[in-house]
Amino acid sequence: MGLTIRTLREADYQAFGDMIAAAxxxxxxxxxxxxxxxxxxxDxxxxxxxxxxLIGSAGAFVRTMAVPGAAPQPTAAVTSVGVKPGHRRRGVLTSLMRAQLHGLHDDGLEAVAALWASEGAIYGRYGYGLGAQFTDLRLPRGAAFHPGVDVGADRVREAPREEALPLxxxxxxxxxxxxPGYLNRGAAEWxxxxxxxxxxxxxxxAYRFVLHPRGYAVYRVKNEWDDRGPRHELNVRELTAEDDQAYAALYRYLLDVDLTAELRYFTxxxxxxxxxxxxxxxxxxxNRDSPWVRLVDLDxxxxxxGYLSDVDVVLDVTDDFCPWNADRWRLTVKEGEAAVRRVTDEPDVTLDISALGAAFLGGxxxxxxxxxxxxxxxxxGAVRALSHAFLGETAPHCPEVF
Known part of the structure; x- marks a missing residue:
């Protein structure tokens, strides 16, 4: 029996959930x-x-993602990619990736796609590059800061969910x-x-919520005891602050929570x-890989x-999966803003589209x-100049798996 591909309908939703669970x-x-x-x-x-x-699927949420030096950009947050056991090695994933990426190009909304990969070897062949990493961090309770750290005088307190979430x-x-790397969130995402x-x-x-006038943290506790007493693990889900003082104050609070032995945070x-x-x-x-990034429409x-420095280079780009990107492109950056156009000039740099995806968020x-x-x-000298221009002022980070 042949395979067909289409977008889903409401009547498919239960089968979709069952198929992803199986995958x-x-x-x-x-x-x-x-x-x-x-x-x-x-749709x-x-x-x-x-x-x-239904034996395979690939979806994409409509989100925006923060990027270096510019307003957040529309991004296809690719999700629910899976193939049902017993149907693999038949080209199902490749057909899904082609339909999705070609559809995004035809729609013309998002020029960038991003995803979290279940396995690290899968998505490079579809033009995705490793755009960010996160750190699995473990700190012992009470770890001291260096003497110059200013945590300020603002109170850090715990609050119930209904009070904390709006703030x-x-x-x-x-x-x-x-x-860079942060996604916008609406009510459904929260x-x-x-x-x-x-x-x-x-x-x-259950989640516990910590508030500072300019920041917040969310954590859970894993209860553990031994013959010396409590050795709970404090698992931080999210820590967000508007300035360095608030950031340090929130960390100081979490590191000093009684009955705990260690703080863990995927940061x-x-x-x-x-x-x-x-x-x-x-x-x-x-360190572990976090979002992989794919340029749907290079230009x-x-x-x-935005860009950190001026540069003028001709890129010879290969893209076997999205052939409209495969060409020679002149990238000219002045005062942080880029112009991109197709050219026939001799290339300064040769690279695959996946390399541009990896560098896109600046990390x-x-x-x-x-x-x-x-x-x-x-x-x-062309690669060095291009590399510097692509850097962001901070490493990219996405605090949620989608």
């Missing part, structure tokens, strides 16, 4: 399906069918617009992001807490962000990718 070797959850339904525009979810059976949402909106039914806790406590790769510590060796850190994507150096042989220099 990730999980059990279907009606409560999760109800919670997630407001997030989806089913943006492609499904592959064998007869009447957190307003503050997040102010911070998210200027931190409801999903901080869902707190027993099934979401994985053996931890940005450039989290300054490492440098706040009197003894940096107390921090245990390991619109590159003109939608992956093109010089590093050149050393890894993803980027080839044709004119001496």
């Amino acid at each position: 990730f070797l999980a059990d279907p959850s009606p409560s999760d399906a109800a919670l997630e339904r407001p997030l989806y525009d089913l 943006r979810v492609h499904g592959v069918f064998e007869g009447a059976e 957190a949402r307003a503050l997040y909106d102010r911070v998210a617009a200027n931190r 409801e999903y992001h901080l869902a707190d039914d027993e099934s979401h806790r994985d053996g931890l406590s 940005g790769s450039d989290d300054p807490v490492f440098h706040l510590l009197r003894n940096p060796r107390l921090a245990r850190r390991s 619109r994507a590159l003109t939608g962000r 992956t150096r093109l010089t590093t990718l050149a050393r890894a042989q993803f980027v080839r220099e044709r004119r001496p």
Whole structure:
């Protein structure tokens, strides 16, 4: 029986949830399906069918993402990508990725797509590059800051969810617009992001909310005891602040919570807490990949962000999956703003579209990718100049999995 592909309809939603659960070797959850339904525009979810059976899907939320040096850009937050067991190695994922990316190009709304990868080897072949990393950070309770740290005199306090969430949402909106990698959130995203039914806790406590006049934190506690007493683990879900003093004050509060032994936080790769510590060796850190980024339309994507320095280079770009990007392009940046046009000039740099996706949020150096042989220099000094222009003032970070 042949395979067909189309966007989903309301009548497909239960089968869609069941199929994704099967793809990730999980059990279907009606409560999760109800919670997630407001997030989806089913017209943006492609499904592959064998007869009447849904065997694969790929969706995309409509979000904006903060980028270096410019206003947040419309971004296809790719999600719910999966193929049902028993139907793999048949080209289903490739057909989904092609339908999705070509559809985004035809619609002309989002010039950039981003996703979290279940496996790190999958999406490079579809033109995605590793755009950001996060740090799995562990700190012992009471870890001292260096003597010059100013946490201010503002009170840090815990508050009930109903009081904390409106304040957190307003503050997040102010911070998210200027931190590359952050996505905008509406009411449905907040409801999903901080869902707190027993099934979401994985053996931890309910969420606790911490407020500062210019910041907030959300955490859970994993209860652990031994013969010496309590050794609870404090798991930070999110810590957001408008300035460095508020950031330090929130960390200080969390590090001093009684009965705990360790703080754990999946944080940005450039989290300054490492440098706040009197003894940096107390921090245990390991990096992991976070969003992968794909330029759907190269010219619109590159003109939608700012740049750290001027540059004028000709890029010879390969893109086997989205051939409209495969060409020679002159990127000219003056005072942080870019112009991009097709040319026939000799190239200064040769690279795949995935390398531009990796560098797009300003955290992956093109010089590093050149050393890894993803980027080839044709004119001496061109890669160094291009790499510097692409850098952001902070490393990108996305505090939510979508």
